[in-house]
Amino acid sequence: MASSAKYNDLAAFKSMLSKHGLRQTSQRLAVHRAMMRLIHASADTVCAEIQKEGMVSVTTASVYNILNGLSEKGIYAKRMCSSGKLYFDIRPDPHAHYYDTKNDALIDVTDEKLQQRADSLLARRRITGYHLDSVDIYIHCHPTGRKKKSQKA
Numbered sequence: 001m002a003s004s005a006k007y008n009d010l011a012a013f014k015s016m017l018s019k020h021g022l023r024q025t026s027q028r029l030a031v032h033r034a035m036m037r038l039i040h041a042s043a044d045t046v047c048a049e050i051q052k053e054g055m056v057s058v059t060t061a062s063v064y065n066i067l068n069g070l071s072e073k074g075i076y077a078k079r080m081c082s083s084g085k086l087y088f089d090i091r092p093d094p095h096a097h098y099y100d101t102k103n104d105a106l107i108d109v110t111d112e113k114l115q116q117r118a119d120s121l122l123a124r125r126r127i128t129g130y131h132l133d134s135v136d137i138y139i140h141c142h143p144t145g146r147k148k149k150s151q152k153a
Contacts, residue, residue, distance in 0.1 A: 035076070096115050103143070115137065
């Protein structure tokens, strides 16, 4: 399981665009810069982030089309939450998420073995009439209200 740091490289993103025959437009680059900050986001959120940056003018429809196109090429992934909200993920590889039900937010699970165990277990199962493409794990949770303990050095 790769960390999202791997996807926070603008040069690597430009290389992926070229590999897929996509031009390096200012809008695509603005979308990726926003996604590098957000990691998981809806088109509306990405558009708002780009507008905050103030360097490129882009509509929500254009942002959605760019995100959708990047996910179709396997550069990003689409993640549908139980809230019915579609998120785009800077990481296209299968990996587990915490889904914060109170804040309607996705957070990557950092337990590499969890995804490996799920993949291994489900790869041995047969689903009549279906082929298993991938396993997406969503762990539904909500904030406790307690503050995280600070770690002492």
